[in-house]
Amino acid sequence: MGAAKIAIAVSLLITMGVLWLALSGHFHDPLLLGFGLFSAAFCVFLAWRLHILDAETSPYHHIISLLVYLPWLMGEIIKTNIIVVRTVLSPDMILTPRLVRVKHLPRTDLARTIFANSITLTPGTVSIDMDADEIIVHALLKEMVNPADFANMAARSARAAGENPITTDEGKAS
């Protein structure tokens, strides 16, 4: 067990402890605090037994880039929500559903997960299927499948996951 793994275990222990404190609200009783510490440590032990103590378990070194990404995503969510609600509530409802393949995905698993989840979180587009080099997206309106918008969101999610934006091009990276 290397130093990196111990750092991950400690950060997971701290997260679990803070979560326990926030959810229980017990700050003074030593017996209950002891139980809380025990359950947090037991969770870390279980994660170690499951062999899932890796960088994905505690992605805290990306927290600043994620906090930069979140406000932009919230803005997009608000914009698309208004479009979808206006479409759905208009008396003459006109839909142009599309099924498109989005290519040029970010490289790392974390960036791809953020990208696919962002597509689903913005109403009007849902990621339906994903394989090695593309995501199949269903969209409610044809205005929502603009490739430039997907490329922008892919670049931003790559940056949120701490990925170097230049290396998203597979050919140049290797």
Add this chain to the structure above:
Amino acid sequence: MSTVLEILHIARFGLAGVFLLGGGFFVLAGAIGVLRLPDFYTRLHAAGVTDTMGSTLILLGLMLIAGFTLLSVKLALVGLFLFLTSPTATHAVANAAHKAKLKPLLGTYRQTRKGDNEGGSQ
């Protein structure tokens, strides 16, 4: 000084009311969308409105009422977990339909105010 705080205290509840009403509106719009939209995939989009704007606005309104307490921290955690789990659940449902070879409605679909439907091909 105290009058400013009092105004803020009253405005807090007013703003919370606006947020809660807004959240209720988006939840209602999502429900109407689920009923009006023609097929499975398009209905997912209306459900997404409830998941995102509806829940966020309601949680923000409740956090304003709770103020700087542990309750607000818990509400923020609920919001965080909803943001992580709701796209996963939506994707799981959509992916199941796709794997089962359910064909989406494509092209142009019109629903007029009289209730007539036209367009859209499987």
